[in-house]
Every structure is written in C-alpha cells, then in structure tokens.
Amino acid sequence: MSTALSSGFREATEVPTGRLGMWWFLASEVVIFGGLIVTYLLYRWVHPEWGLHASNTINAAGAFNTIVLLTSSLTVVKAHEAVEHGENERAARLLGYTLIGGLIFLCVKAYEYYHEIHEGFTPVTNLFWSYYYGMTGLHALHVVGGMVAIFVVMMALRRGQNEHRVEYVGIYWHFVDVVWIFLFPLLYLAS
C-alpha cells in the first residue's frame, strides 16, 4: 500500500519509492560496469603485456581525479546532511561544489584523452586501449548524466522543492565514485 507523505514522496515498503528505485537502477549498473571489469580482468589474466600498455596512462591525472571524485562524494553527502537539518541554501551550495568537482574530473579526463591520442594510443590501437576508452568513456558519460541530475535537483532545492531528491542523486553520484575506485587501479596502477 503506497502512502503520500507531506514531503511529497511515496513508499510501498519501508523504503521511499524514489530511493528504492535508485537502488534498483544501480543494481543494473553494477552488471553493466561489472561486466566490463570482469571481462577486462579475464583478458588481463591471459595478456600480461597489458601491464605495459597500462603504464602509458597518466597515473598522476588518474590519482588527482580520484581525489576530485572522493571530495565531490563528500560534498554531496554533506548536502544530504544539510537538507536533513533544514539548511536548504547550504545544501544547494554543496551541490554546486559537487558539480564543480564533476566538471574538473571531465576536464582532466579530456586532457588525458588528448595526450594519449596524441601519443598514438587510440581506441583501435589494441584491445587494452579499447577497454580503456570504453570503460572510462562510459564512466564519463555517467558523470555527465549525474551532473545534469544534480543541477536539476539543485535548482529545485533553491525553490524549496523536492528536498528528498538530494539523497537520491547523492546515491547515484556515490556509485559513479565507486566505479572509478575500481577503474583507477585496474587501468592505471596495475601496470
């Protein structure tokens, strides 16, 4: 039985429908990214020379991007905390910082792509680089999508609407961070 609550969200279980829907969506994302990672690991197992290919990625850029995403995860969870305390303006500001983090991540990623293509490492160079561009490119698209969602939620928050959605976009953004937590060591460090 669903219930319309004063905050504007419904729940048919003990979990708000929007949040439950986000968890369902992320479970499918686990299979998408996980499938890429699993097949990459299997190929890496039988292609030890991929370690040499991975040494051509820019570790410093990857490490910097990891810190950027970790920090943006911090700001988005602090935004959720601020909303829970009724501090909508502070929450909107923190969502803005999260967006800045996403933008920085994309700029660094663009620089990496430019540098690697300039060095002759393109998506068709070999299977390692196909995986590299495929996985990081798909991740970057998810970053863009997350930024759009965070922007929409931030603008609604400024009008005092749908505060509960801050948590939902936050959960999505943390998942994007988790994916990068695995991509960075696999594509950059294990070389």
Next chain:
Amino acid sequence: MTEETEEFGHAKDASQHPSYLLIWAVLVSGLIVSLFIGYMQLPVLTTVLIFTVAIFKAYLVIAYYMHLKYEPFFVVVIMAAGLAALYFLFFGLVPDIVYSPPVVEVVATE
C-alpha cells in the same frame, strides 16, 4: 529521532554514522596506499593488494555515504543480485578465455 529524519524514511541508525570527513580522510589514505602498492611492481601481488584496497574503499562509500548499512536487508539483496550475476559471468567465461588457444591480436597500423 527528529521528525525531519523520519520524513526522509531513514532507518533509525542512519543518524549515528561516523564522521563523513573522517571517512573521506580514510578514502584518500587508501588512495595513497594504492599508489605506493602500484609502484612495488610485483606482478600478481600488486594487483591483488590494489584490488583489496579498492574493495575496502568501495565498502566505505557504499556503507556510509550511500547508507546501504542502514537500509533494510532486501535492499542489500537487490545489490547483491547484481554481484551474483558477475560471479556467474566470471566463472562462466574462465574456461573460454583462460584455457582456450592463444589468439593473435591484430594491431591497427597507421
């Protein structure tokens, strides 16, 4: 438990989470450890250790930032179902990829 917290449908324990800033510091420390391990360059051990650190960092984000630790168990089952699919994918592909004859990799020229 405040009315606002109940309004957002959180489990009662969610308000007693560790400091988010402390978790961030642990995550960044994990990154530094990973970088150090990466420079060790011991073929199999490096990959295993790096992946272990990554799993620990992912656990911290999932449990405390995503609040999965405070969700009902069926939500954990939903996420675990995705991981179970990966488990079968991995072991289903091992015979084909690991034990099949070597394939000559075609490298793009020009």
